Amino acid sequence: MKTIKRRSFLANVAITSALATVTLPSEAKPKDKKFVHHVYFWLKNPSNEADRTKLIEGLTTLSKVPTIRFHHIGVPASTNRSVIDRSYSVSWMLFFDNLEQEEVYQTHPIHLKFIADYSHLWEKVTVYDSEQV
Template structure:
């Protein structure tokens, strides 16, 4: 049986590691980029607590769509800086594993029912979608 010296062994390991590294892509990209869907609602009657409560209840039902990984329902924070827009009534932020899962959400029966049942409450909706870099 041939004995391998420590230096020779370490040199072979280093060369093999270098070759494997060269064979890999220089920048590993995730297979699926995380996707964020952030919706802002302006109620027709912004001072009507019952309308706001009803919209929040509707958004809570939306959280049952199975492709949603995380959701957040929010109201404007009391922060006050010139760059902050606090004119909206309710925000709805969703996290998905990828764009395809967000597209499933868009056509899911729960989402379509939400629009049919609650769209009379808002006068304006703005959506910001973003993908992971």
């Protein structure tokens, strides 16, 4: 049997203990998982550029909610394949640190004001939420 010196043994125990406390990204706790909130709007008057511009203006204001880490406002791209849905008018994609931050966004006064001020513009909204794996 090989003899291990006390100093080497203690060093190995310290390294093993340190590694045991490291959390790898794939082991993220649920509250640490990034959260994406992607909203698609169908305008009541899809050919009305003023309505689309007004909605985009409202989304720009909505982007001031402090829990939003990144946002993207978009319109259908010119791509055309059988799997692409281009029927929506405007998309709104948000990135949050976690689900709890998205829930703050949902009840934030800026978000509630956005709904009150701009909901008359759309006839349909579809939301796709996803959490990081």
